Amino acid sequence: MRFGLFGGATAPRLPDVAASAKGFFDFIETNVEAETLGYHSTFVTEHHFTNFGQLSAPLTLLTYLAARTTRLRLGTAILVLPWHNPVLLAEQVATLDLLSHGRLDLGVGKGYRHNEFAGFAMPPDEAEPRFEEVLDVLIRALASDAPFSHRGRFFCLDDVVVEPPPHQRPHPPVWLAASSDGSIAACARRGFNLLLDQFASPRQIGERIALYRRELEAAGHVFEPMRVAVARNVFVTQDAGEKEEALKRQAAINGKLLSLSRGSESRPGSHILGYADTDAQAVIGTAEEVIDRFAALEAAGVAYVLLSGQGSRANLRRFADKVMPKLAT
Incomplete structure (x- = not known):
């Protein structure tokens, strides 16, 4: 198995x-330490308010992290596309990909939290069409060496070309956060990579991979x-x-996520909201217990895991020392 990190920072x-x-x-x-311990990547979230x-x-x-590391893949999980202008986003994406010598993994999604839709004064039913339009323009902007124009529902562009170009051509690998059958099928048809959430059971994960x-x-x-x-x-x-x-800390974390997510503006089937009444699937225990839990994921077809949540450096060291050698390929 391959291991990366998932989460973010607070300020x-x-x-x-x-x-x-x-x-x-x-x-x-x-x-920086995770890179030395052998972690493959770090994927960070985007949240507001x-x-x-x-x-x-x-x-x-x-971009700051890119200057402090040399091998660690730098991922977004996810950039919430409905919040962004696709050309301005493409310019930032390409700049980071160049400065990191092609280490960017571009994870994207639609968003789900009610406070974000409300804060941006965006109707939740616009999430899907905004996501589709921004994604199409973003990919075209990153891949095109010639000026292009666009006329859409939310954006109009005239003779634009994104500078700089990305390091990875035609664009950095795209990872799509998806959980429903329709979203997973759409991700596959586009040839994108798939990001699966931290709450689904090994059985659900196996069905989605299949x-x-x-x-x-x-x-x-x-x-x-x-x-x-x-x-x-x-x-x-x-x-x-x-x-x-x-386990107590994890319950508190889940409660905080649910309180941020519930509300009239939320997309109800998305992310933690879809698992509010189930076991959240946190892997907490001794090294032997963690290895057993990961064996169930491996049996479901999982080869790449992003560690999230209580990611203290001591925890990352213990995982790298006691668990990773038993599972890493």
Whole structure:
């Protein structure tokens, strides 16, 4: 198996500027160490208006990280396309891809949180058409060496060419966050890679990978296990007391995510909302217990896991020392 990180950093609005920035700098140092420990990638989220400072400018933070690392793949999971102008986004994406010598993985999605739709004064039923239009223009802008024009429902462009070009041609690998059958099939038909969430069970994950593979091959694309990444909240505990505390922390984290997600503006089937009444599938336990849980994922067809959640550096070291050698390919 291959392992990366998934999550982000926080920088809340505090009177002390250094205290606000601490989460960003801690994130950078954690990922610098993760590279030395053998992690393959880091994927960061995009969120807005949380009141506790979740990362809102992932490409900016990843550009800083690119200068501090040499091998770590730099991913977005996800850029919420309905919030963005596609040409301005393409310029930022291409700049990061150039500066990182082609280490960007471009994860995209539609968004789901009610506070974000409400904050941007965007009707949730516009999420789908905005996503489709922004994605089409973004891909064209990254791939085109000649000026082009566009007339759409939300954007109009005249004779634009994105500068600079990306390092990876025609564009960085695109990863699509999807969970419904329709979204997974659409991802496969486009030949994009698939990001699966941290809440679905191994059985659900296996069904989704099988669907993705069928649709991918039916569209004439080649399936490889590393084209699917699965997020999972992982914490390697040293004893029963630490496990109990980790489970409590995870319950609090899930509660906070649900409180941010519930509301009239939310897309109800999306992300954690679709699993509100189920086991959230966090992998918390001793190294042996974690290895057993990962064996179930591997049996479902998972080859690439993004570790999320309680990602302290001590936890990442324990995982790299006690778990990764048993599972890594």
